[in-house]
Amino acid sequence: MSVTHLTAPGERVDSEPVTLRVGVVGAGFMGRVHAEAARRAGATVVAATASRPDRAAAAARAVGAERGYPGVAELLGTAGVDVVHICTPNATHAPVAAAALAAGAHVVCEKPLATGLAEATGLAAAAVDRVATVPFVYRFHPMVRELRARLAAGEAGTVATVTGSYLQDWLSRPTDDDWRVDSGLGGASRAFGDIGSHWADLFEFVTGDRITRLSARTAVVHERGTQQVPPTEDLAALLFTTAAGTVGTLVVSQVAAGRKNRLHLEISGTDASFAFDQEDPERLWAGRRAGGQVLLRDPATLHPSAARYVRLPAGHAQGYQDCFDAFVADTYAAIRGEAPAGLPTFADGLRTVRVTDAVLSSAAGDGEWVEVTP
Amino acid sequence: MSVTHLTAPGERVDSEPVTLRVGVVGAGFMGRVHAEAARRAGATVVAATASRPDRAAAAARAVGAERGYPGVAELLGTAGVDVVHICTPNATHAPVAAAALAAGAHVVCEKPLATGLAEATGLAAAAVDRVATVPFVYRFHPMVRELRARLAAGEAGTVATVTGSYLQDWLSRPTDDDWRVDSGLGGASRAFGDIGSHWADLFEFVTGDRITRLSARTAVVHERGTQQVPPTEDLAALLFTTAAGTVGTLVVSQVAAGRKNRLHLEISGTDASFAFDQEDPERLWAGRRAGGQVLLRDPATLHPSAARYVRLPAGHAQGYQDCFDAFVADTYAAIRGEAPAGLPTFADGLRTVRVTDAVLSSAAGDGEWVEVTP
Amino acid sequence: MSVTHLTAPGERVDSEPVTLRVGVVGAGFMGRVHAEAARRAGATVVAATASRPDRAAAAARAVGAERGYPGVAELLGTAGVDVVHICTPNATHAPVAAAALAAGAHVVCEKPLATGLAEATGLAAAAVDRVATVPFVYRFHPMVRELRARLAAGEAGTVATVTGSYLQDWLSRPTDDDWRVDSGLGGASRAFGDIGSHWADLFEFVTGDRITRLSARTAVVHERGTQQVPPTEDLAALLFTTAAGTVGTLVVSQVAAGRKNRLHLEISGTDASFAFDQEDPERLWAGRRAGGQVLLRDPATLHPSAARYVRLPAGHAQGYQDCFDAFVADTYAAIRGEAPAGLPTFADGLRTVRVTDAVLSSAAGDGEWVEVTP
Amino acid sequence: MSVTHLTAPGERVDSEPVTLRVGVVGAGFMGRVHAEAARRAGATVVAATASRPDRAAAAARAVGAERGYPGVAELLGTAGVDVVHICTPNATHAPVAAAALAAGAHVVCEKPLATGLAEATGLAAAAVDRVATVPFVYRFHPMVRELRARLAAGEAGTVATVTGSYLQDWLSRPTDDDWRVDSGLGGASRAFGDIGSHWADLFEFVTGDRITRLSARTAVVHERGTQQVPPTEDLAALLFTTAAGTVGTLVVSQVAAGRKNRLHLEISGTDASFAFDQEDPERLWAGRRAGGQVLLRDPATLHPSAARYVRLPAGHAQGYQDCFDAFVADTYAAIRGEAPAGLPTFADGLRTVRVTDAVLSSAAGDGEWVEVTP
Numbered sequence A, B, C, D: 001m002s003v004t005h006l007t008a009p010g011e012r013v014d015s016e017p018v019t020l021r022v023g024v025v026g027a028g029f030m031g032r033v034h035a036e037a038a039r040r041a042g043a044t045v046v047a048a049t050a051s052r053p054d055r056a057a058a059a060a061r062a063v064g065a066e067r068g069y070p071g072v073a074e075l076l077g078t079a080g081v082d083v084v085h086i087c088t089p090n091a092t093h094a095p096v097a098a099a100a101l102a103a104g105a106h107v108v109c110e111k112p113l114a115t116g117l118a119e120a121t122g123l124a125a126a127a128v129d130r131v132a133t134v135p136f137v138y139r140f141h142p143m144v145r146e147l148r149a150r151l152a153a154g155e156a157g158t159v160a161t162v163t164g165s166y167l168q169d170w171l172s173r174p175t176d177d178d179w180r181v182d183s184g185l186g187g188a189s190r191a192f193g194d195i196g197s198h199w200a201d202l203f204e205f206v207t208g209d210r211i212t213r214l215s216a217r218t219a220v221v222h223e224r225g226t227q228q229v230p231p232t233e234d235l236a237a238l239l240f241t242t243a244a245g246t247v248g249t250l251v252v253s254q255v256a257a258g259r260k261n262r263l264h265l266e267i268s269g270t271d272a273s274f275a276f277d278q279e280d281p282e283r284l285w286a287g288r289r290a291g292g293q294v295l296l297r298d299p300a301t302l303h304p305s306a307a308r309y310v311r312l313p314a315g316h317a318q319g320y321q322d323c324f325d326a327f328v329a330d331t332y333a334a335i336r337g338e339a340p341a342g343l344p345t346f347a348d349g350l351r352t353v354r355v356t357d358a359v360l361s362s363a364a365g366d367g368e369w370v371e372v373t374p
């Protein structure tokens, strides 16, 4: 692989940006979203691979890549890509990411970074001289940045409690199935690894705080066709404390009828409280003793760190793809040597693997309290 | 005391209802609410007592009673009351309730029933041949009954998780103070005993389920003037499991800026989910895989057990006093020998004292899991 | 009739308030609501009449009156009432109110004050030395008073537009019927007279402005059993201008599926806008260029003129009956010689009859613009 | 200009789609949005022009075009574009569109299609053998299509009333100014032409109905620097009737503090009502006598004509750019010979110019009723 034309991270460039050459591994739902965002960020999607050599061309077509490759090795060896986007089932993330880093590529690796703590630790260590990011994309909603800026400014006073949930219903019926259900592909944790990890990242990102101890319960509600032994959890619920002394709860479920992708968090401080709902990302509720405000994504009033992610005037809704695009654009900016704030890296990916690990180990011990490695 | 003209509970009466004679102990905020509800239920508020003999007349005026009495003993001994409403600070509930029962009166005793488990147990045992209720009045919102009826009918499928919170902000500042802060008056638990108890009762009431094990954390955020050693908690957060296998979380706080009296619960089932917000009690959200419904308090569509509490047509909001009135009316109906469903009795009062006790003992053990006595 | 023990309006009294003796004419839905509010205001409901002499006793029972009377004449002649509450079908309001005033009683007359402009004018003229009110009770929601206070203080800047609606669905099916459908009982205007009148009163009350010119359209959607020729309208829609130069619209319908009693108004000013929804009366939305606020009915933050109507702490919902009670209490306070602000009198009742008359006459002229008599 | 390689509309093609060559006239806010959507639809933005020859290169950079041209004539004469996107101030739309059509190009022309009725009529006539569309992009929100499908299926029963508003606040202060304020650039109608036109198109699109008669009022609230004589309106309000007999109201304002881009419509039928808010485009409220539903943009439950515009799973918000992209993609599909349903054409552009014309002429006649030419 030849990634010779790129500067190292941190090195500033004055000339016109070189068009990045992107390879996409895994051409499913996320593969398409990544490829689209890559193009919108000005990159060229040159290569794609599927799960089987005979589907190489189909994968290329699915994500709009110039060429399909029979496998990751071929893609890394001959496509001359600058960045590899890993959009495959979870268990494959670690080996593909390791190979991509070894080949000198920058890497965008889907969450969870790895299905095991050891691999995640290894990847975070290996990622040091390349840009290596994980799409915790909710960080890129302008109102999330606004929340982060306000908390950083101390607006909330003492953050006493946080009430969280991430609820979905696409697995609410026993007949619902997916590769995520199979621990061999999805990893030992399903609901928490898949979506709880997003919540944990978002909470720690907006508060700048760390979950330090937790007690967790998990449950399996349905037997499913591809379920292994032991089965992966349909839901997880946590009680936790943080480095700053906040006490929090979190309910994560993929069997909650009527909720599609509802990541919700309410941060309750003594001076102000804030509530954010990922399904309604253009608004942020801010409550004070004297009443509540509904803050809008209005460039005229947002903190600069939030206004940075505004693409459209107030009242013209930005959505999920917009925050995804911003994540990829920031990743590429980092590759070009810039240092955008709040980029979720492999270190962040490792962090949520640690939280997931703590959740599983607490749940295995009937909710016993466990420390989360910082 | 002479409560001779009343039938025992369970005994049906055909004649015109006798006008109940009511005594109110404690003429503060709740004393006035109870007295008003008593009058609306057709009773006569004949007696009131205050905290000091010299305020007897003022207490009578405050609640609109015919006469003020220097103390509970005098009221019980000479006022000829059928029912005593106990609306004083928590620590006084148990002795006053015991005395009232001993005097043969029916009793409405504010929550928490007692500040100690032993007293609560004694009261529940003593209450057997009198009507003895505790104002867990949120049970009397029609939409709460609707929720209960739907859960009883199995509409939710498997209730997998529940996400709860009860948030207030009236103690969010260090200068905020109240008798509840003083453990000598309010009891060892403040936030949980005061409002968490309502949530626990409501959850168990609508589901018919029981919290069996829990892990809890509490915290004291502010030092306050009347705070004792050990101080009472500003907040509590719980992870719990139930007899039916539901996993739940609950955050209770009196220092959550921007929330006034927000008791919220979202019950997530595999077939349907339901969310109720005490500050918006005329609506109930019902979510299903195919979308969400906002159920209204419309007599035309409610379950009979909910329609029973409808006083006004749809769109003419019922409020807190309406559910309080319904609670008192049902208590008096029970005194007249009827058996209204869902009346919160001393047994229910004892139950929440047990939950509170478990919360404090888990929190004292750094969140260790404790069993809740059924 | 002997109303000798009462002071004239305006005359202050120092002695204990005399218990008012109340007579209720019409013992249907509103008769019960009025009687309940009268009792809560400390009055005694001594008399009631029904539509037929043989239902006198039943009427008394229905509203909890001491005695039933065969007719209005008997009630006025012998019951010794201080105040008469008129809760009968619309066409009877004027003759009963005139008789009650003639008998020297204070009068609370349901809206519409009369079904004809001449009668309404006569009543307003006749009411001068008695307290004579019309239950435009939405004025008594604390958040309505808050809105009024803020508009009076100029917070909105120039009030440029108002968008209004009052939507119900209880007549949405052709088989739905009611005495209101019959113009002989309900009057020539149905939807507007019945509910549009409430909206018009509320708008003029909160703004202190006057609708001066309007263009209206009405429609009859269903033929119904008791419909007369010409039929009464199922809906009305208006474009109007005001004395202050505001331009507004209003849609009134009783055939709008899914809406129960939704009186909504959004007042859009150049500095601030406000939205109020009668079905969610504990909140008031206030929008400014920099974002929106949700103002809560919190005694700690309300304007004194609004806080006056607070009965319960923030977060303990007040409802329709609470505002009805406040209206009756203020009416009785006026009878006792006080001068509560914002009491809706026969002059206000006449005012909405004028607006209704203008609506019908514009609609009859295919929406031609008509002046509304001030 | 040579647009030789394209098929005529209606003619089906089997071969690979040829990459369309796009020219963008006007490189402001909309120019960028159009160019981005063009690229996402697979086209190449080859040309751009600015308002002045010396800004040609800057315009090209702003929209990412290959080359800047000094003027429209040069662009049409030498750039070899297949499609021209007109994104300039309103008064220039008609001449540029006419020139582009004359040059044989397909045209996407921003609304309003023209500032005069005669020009708009001419353009609609001239557009017959080219694809010529107007970005009434709100049509491309999936929930708008869902609403349209449900109304077409008769779900609402008789649509009796519609309550509409389109409120913004970016011109709420006297110091706010813009080229739209100047009638020479923006046209004689400002608020209505700019945003009322969107509402009118959306209403007629979802209902398939036609506004036939209307009475309108307009007002100028602030004097502004670029205001001409006569000034353009800050607001307009309408009462209207439709071919199907619906009665409706609409308030349009650009001086409504607190509202950013709030296009709202509530369609009230006898069987069901529907409400849509452009600022919350992922939801559609559907009310029925038995209660209300909140329909979500969930591919699993949407009508096929709505599901067609789903790009992301439920709960992953789509936004304004997504609907814009869909509009451009459909325009290009039409250029390739397909016939996507609901494409807003010059005929639709003409239609809203007619409505705007009627609004101005009614307002000039103090709200006199005018017919809208079909």
Ligand SMILES: NC(=O)c1ccc[n+]([C@@H]2O[C@H](COP(=O)([O-])OP(=O)(O)OC[C@H]3O[C@@H](n4cnc5c(N)ncnc54)[C@H](O)[C@@H]3O)[C@@H](O)[C@H]2O)c1
Pocket (backbone or CB within 6 Å): A025, A026, A027, A028, A029, A030, A031, A049, A050, A051, A052, A087, A088, A089, A090, A092, A110, A111, A112, A135, A136, A137, A179, A194
């Ligand atoms: N960041 C987010 O918000 C977000 C959202 C959804 C999914 N994800 C993550 O994205 C990843 C993919 O999820 P998805 O929803 O796109 O799943 P998907 O099933 O739609 O796509 C996975 C694709 O990977 C292919 N594949 C499997 N094994 C492969 C291999 N060895 N080499 C190449 N391709 C292979 C499959 O054929 C399939 O096309 C998962 O790790 C998931 O956790 C992240």
Ligand SMILES: NC(=O)c1ccc[n+]([C@@H]2O[C@H](COP(=O)([O-])OP(=O)(O)OC[C@H]3O[C@@H](n4cnc5c(N)ncnc54)[C@H](O)[C@@H]3O)[C@@H](O)[C@H]2O)c1
Pocket (backbone or CB within 6 Å): B025, B026, B027, B028, B029, B030, B031, B049, B050, B051, B052, B087, B088, B089, B090, B092, B110, B111, B112, B135, B136, B137, B179, B194
């Ligand atoms: N069920 C509910 O929803 C609800 C709501 C609020 C309060 N409460 C409960 O009601 C009780 C009273 O609370 P409150 O808010 O009315 O408090 P409060 O301070 O307003 O009133 C308490 C009153 O009791 C009087 N008092 C104190 N000691 C007394 C004594 N020995 N004898 C007679 N009177 C005495 C005080 O003078 C005061 O007037 C508490 O136990 C509280 O938990 C219940």
Ligand SMILES: NC(=O)c1ccc[n+]([C@@H]2O[C@H](COP(=O)([O-])OP(=O)(O)OC[C@H]3O[C@@H](n4cnc5c(N)ncnc54)[C@H](O)[C@@H]3O)[C@@H](O)[C@H]2O)c1
Pocket (backbone or CB within 6 Å): C025, C026, C027, C028, C029, C030, C031, C049, C050, C051, C052, C087, C088, C089, C090, C092, C110, C111, C112, C135, C136, C137, C179, C194
């Ligand atoms: N202010 C409000 O918010 C509000 C709300 C609802 C109704 N109203 C008004 O209240 C009035 C009554 O409405 P309602 O909903 O109670 O109707 P209803 O039909 O429930 O009650 C009307 C009652 O009047 C009785 N009646 C008829 N003719 C009579 C007569 N000549 N003498 C004595 N009684 C007679 C009927 O038997 C019936 O009991 C109407 O004018 C209506 O506009 C006002």
Ligand SMILES: NC(=O)c1ccc[n+]([C@@H]2O[C@H](COP(=O)([O-])OP(=O)(O)OC[C@H]3O[C@@H](n4cnc5c(N)ncnc54)[C@H](O)[C@@H]3O)[C@@H](O)[C@H]2O)c1
Pocket (backbone or CB within 6 Å): D025, D026, D027, D028, D029, D030, D031, D049, D050, D051, D052, D087, D088, D089, D090, D092, D110, D111, D112, D135, D136, D137, D179, D194
């Ligand atoms: N469909 C929608 O939802 C929507 C939304 C916003 C604006 N618009 C329409 O888009 C058009 C542009 O609005 P905008 O907000 O982008 O305005 P803008 O002021 O941001 O951009 C207009 C651009 O046109 C350029 N221009 C002016 N005269 C020109 C000429 N003769 N030739 C070439 N360029 C010229 C200006 O320099 C400017 O860059 C307007 O007609 C407006 O009504 C539509």
